[in-house]
Amino acid sequence: MTNNLTIRRPDDWHLHFRDGDIMRGVVPYTARQFGRAIVMPNLSPPVTTAAMAADYRDRIMAAVPAGTDFTPLMTCYLTDTTDPDDLARGAADGVFTAAKLYPANATTNSAHGVSDVAKLAPVLERMEAEGIVLCVHGEVTDADIDVFDREAEFIERHLRGIIADFPRLKVVFEHITTADAVDFVKSCGANVAATITPQHLHINRNAMLVGGMQPHNYCLPVAKRETHRLALRAAAVSGSPKFFLGTDSAPHLRSAKETSCGCAGIFNAPYALESYLTVFEEEGALDHFEGFASLHGPAFYGLPVNADSITLERAEVAVPESFELTGEEIVPWHGGQTIGWRIAS
């Protein structure tokens, strides 16, 4: 039995830090594990320009604990009025690593998202030319589409078209939740990849709805039925370079989750790596963990892998039921459970 696993330092290719006190509270959890993270721009107001992203990056850097080597990779929130020149300049200056497509009203703070993907053509053309990665929240938002079908429908209505029209555009289909998405990504060329969250590898939709409503298992895209979870697990542990780690850690205070209209999002940053590793162990695929966590993402983004490494060791760790954040409580992913690994200090 493997009791220690040393891998290149991993990166998180999709998460939410928020801003202000919450951001200062959550950044250290991520910086402790990951070398870099793709930081989502869905602040209020959203991060839509290179100047805003540069300022936000400075605020994040100021929250990184002294002596910790961590680099936030910034994203541009695409809107109906994104300026392709500002985006391209921001990327050339090293401010933007990617741009994020939120269909309008798909999720938290996405009211400014793109109302009609066709309108993005000049921006996507420029991104393709400049090699800027497109990160996609792949859900349609039409009221007549069932929430459990929104990802699969997005592939047919939008993603196929984007990839056909911009065949060299690098696209990350983010936080995929369905077998449909796995199959689609596999069917595409090397310019299309996907991130997978720990929660979608661990739970299906029963975890949200059986035995009472469980707001801390609610995120977007919502967890789907068991067949989809199994397809995601198979993809994650397969060793395919098309699938890599993106936690989608999305902190919301307990008070914002346990209420009559609870926010979508799971705060998984504190035990993210341990959570993923549990899945790889259950699947007998520890040898593919480093690829998923530390190698496939940099290869897709065209970035070097991290220079240092991290060691995980077998240990029974009781995950706190909640953490203090800004004087309030936040419930972490696996809160109140025991997890079988820890990061060796």
Ligand code: NCD
């Ligand atoms: C995210 C958030 O809270 O910002 N929520 C979530 O459930 N994942 C938004 C998102 O990534 O969809």
Ligand code: ZN
């Ligand atoms: Zn997200």
